[in-house]
Every structure is written in structure tokens, then in C-alpha cells.
Amino acid sequence: MEQSVxxxxxxxxxxxxxxxxxYSPLGLAYIGDAVYEMVVRTIVLSEGNMSVNKYHKKSSSMVKAAAQAEVFEKIEPLLTETEMAVYKxxxxxxxxxVAKHATVIDYRKATGVEALIGYLYLNGEMERAVRLIGTGLGAGEDNET
Incomplete structure (x- = not known):
């Protein structure tokens, strides 16, 4: 059996x-933020070669609180009872x-998403974390047959 990251x-x-x-929910969100960012940067990098500034702008738009709040709306029906409890x-x-350019509601939803991703990562469920992020962002939809 392969080891998790x-x-x-x-x-x-x-x-x-x-x-x-x-770990506290904010501790989970701390590591979840980094995992989420890594997945997003991988998605952006897969779109081809471009300037680092363009990579940054694309990834920043995908990791901001409002975007993460939208991700939650898409993945909510897919969450298990345990995952929903961690998110909450x-x-x-x-x-x-609070983020400078985010509503309190979006910021809190984003923190919930990051806590969930952090929980999954630390629990050795990186595949599940990546699948949820990808689903929430609509990544890979063009590639599915």
C-alpha cells in the first residue's frame, strides 16, 4: 500500500x-491553506507555460475567500457526516x-474549507482532498470522457 504524503x-x-x-480548527485551516494552494498551483501550472505574474494572478483568483466559498457550495452535497462536522x-x-477583500461569511466558509482540507491531508486522505478541490473548482471537466 502506498504511503500518503x-x-x-x-x-x-x-x-x-x-x-x-x-488540532484546533484554525490549526487544520493553517495546513489546509497550504495544501489547497499547492493543488491550485498545480492546476494553474498544467494550463501551460506563462509568466510567473500570470500564474500568480490565476491562482490568487482561485484561492481567495469568495472562490473557496463557491467551492464549498459545490462540494457540500458530497461531504460525509464527519467531513461536514470538520467544515463546520x-x-x-x-x-x-479577516481577509481584506472578503465578506465575513465568505471568509468563514473559506476557513471551513481549509480546515476540511487540512483534516483530510493529516488523516492521509490526500486523494479525497484533491477530488473535492477539483470538483469545487470544476477542474478536469474538459478531460473526462
Missing amino acids: VQYIKKELNLPGLDPKS RGRNAKSAT
Whole structure:
């Protein structure tokens, strides 16, 4: 059986812990933000060679709070009971900051999405995380037969 990304990192770097149930929703959102960004950057990079500025503009539009709120609307019916509970914990977490160009509602939904992605990543469910992000962004729709 192939190791998940997080299992590989834990093994290679001899890291203890990383049980997703032991982290706060904002801790999960912290790592989920990075995982989400990596998936988005991979999608943007797959669109072909362009300037780094264009890569940045495309990926920024996909990771902003409003875009992540839209992703949630698309993936909500697909979430398991556990995934929905993780999302809600993230959405309801009290953050000390709010994004400059986002509504409070969008920012909270985005935090919920990031917490969910962080939970899935730490739980060794990277395939599920990528599938949900891809579905939410409509990625790969042109390639399916």
C-alpha cells in the first residue's frame, strides 16, 4: 500500500504526532491553506507555460475567500457526516483576522474549507482532498470522457 504524503513526511523527518483530531480548527485551516494552494498551483501550472505574474494572478483568483466559498457550495452535497462536522468547526472558529477583500461569511466558509482540507491531508486522505478541490473548482471537466 502506498504511503500518503503526510505519512511519508512524518517518516522521513521523524515527526511525532500529526493526528488531525488533536488540532484546533484554525490549526487544520493553517495546513489546509497550504495544501489547497499547492493543488491550485498545480492546476494553474498544467494550463501551460506563462509568466510567473500570470500564474500568480490565476491562482490568487482561485484561492481567495469568495472562490473557496463557491467551492464549498459545490462540494457540500458530497461531504460525509464527519467531513461536514470538520467544515463546520472551521467555519465557526473565531479568527482574530479577516481577509481584506472578503465578506465575513465568505471568509468563514473559506476557513471551513481549509480546515476540511487540512483534516483530510493529516488523516492521509490526500486523494479525497484533491477530488473535492477539483470538483469545487470544476477542474478536469474538459478531460473526462
